[in-house]
Structures are given as C-alpha cells and as structure tokens.
Amino acid sequence: SQQGEEDPQALSIQEGENATMNCSYKTSINNLQWYRQNSGRGLVHLILIRSNEREKHSGRLRVTLDTSKKSSSLLITASRAADTASYFCAPPQAGNMLTFGGGTRLMVKP
C-alpha cells in the first residue's frame, strides 16, 4: 500500500535552528500532505503540495516535492519549543484515503 516513510525517525534541535524532515513514497501521486501531531492529540493538517509544484511555503514551513525521486521534504525554520511534535507525510491512496508512516519525532529544546 502507498504510505509515506519519514526520515529521520527522531530529531532533536535547539530553539532557533532549522529542522528538516524527509518523506519517501512508492507510487505516483497527485498531491502530498503533511500533518503534525502533538503528544496525545489528534493530527493537524499543515500543508498540501501538488504534483505540479516543486516548492510551497506557509509561514515558517517550506515543503518541497520531487516527483522524479518520489520524495518530499518539510523544513521548519527558526524552530520554537512549541514545534515539538511528530510530523507525518501522507501521499494519498486510491479514493483519496491517507495512510501514515511512523513519522518524525521532533524535539525542540528551549
């Protein structure tokens, strides 16, 4: 089945640093979504990038998509302690159903 695989599994940085997370997937997609999950909470949609887009920005987030390599990256600039969370990429399956990998657990130390 199609699901994103995030890398690294865990990332620890200091406040103010940038955090980069990568995602790989297997089959062709029309779009790819990124979600964030704070500990013990539900997932929250961050950003969607379409297959005809190479890069997209939203506030401190920058997402890239390389369809030839079947990969995406999420960059969080000037990280804050509140960015501490797990981050998941979600390439859609048939019927727009989303499946999730193990995520990247980001810890931002104050």
Added chain:
Amino acid sequence: DTGVSQNPRHKITKRGQNVTFRCDPISEHNRLYWYRQTLGQGPEFLTYFQNEAQLEKSRLLSDRFSAERPKGSFSTLEIQRTEQGDSAMYLCASSLVGTSSGELFFGEGSRLTVL
C-alpha cells in the same frame, strides 16, 4: 465548536469486555475514517465510510471490530471481547469529498487501556 468530536476520550476496561467509541464528524463532511495508533507509531488505517456506506476495511480490522455509520452522520466503533493488544488510541477523521485538498480533520482520539 464544529470540529470532530470523539467520546469517550479515555476508556479503561478489563480484558474480555466490549467497548464502543463514538465519533461526530464535521457536519457537512461525507467521509469518515477510523485509525488506530499505538505509542510511538503512526496512525494505522482501520476503515472508512462515505455517507453511510463502509467502503473499505483494513485487514487489521478483525471480526471483533465493527464500525457503523447508520445515518451518514456520527459513527461508532465497537470492539468485542477486548484483548490487551487492543490498547491504543483510536482516532476518527472526516473529510469532504470533492474538495481540492482532501484534507482530513482529526478528532482528539479515544484512548483505550485494556487491563
């Protein structure tokens, strides 16, 4: 609040008991999804509905699990004869088919602990 609502938020039960979780999606959303998440893992897809029709079920969904969405609005997920391995967070999400984003809106989850 018009987000996705899940109840109960926490449930502790003894092995062998039945439990039922309820999900109220965003009112105009026609799709509803159930996921299960264990500690340190990503959400695993269980099943989804479009309106009242259950369109797909994961192989993870054993015959002890049943989900319904009788009127195409709220949904229930029942687990019969619970086992310790059922301990997890059960997440519900909803979406509106036809939107360009396909974004899922998640509830806060129902955490199940089976003793």
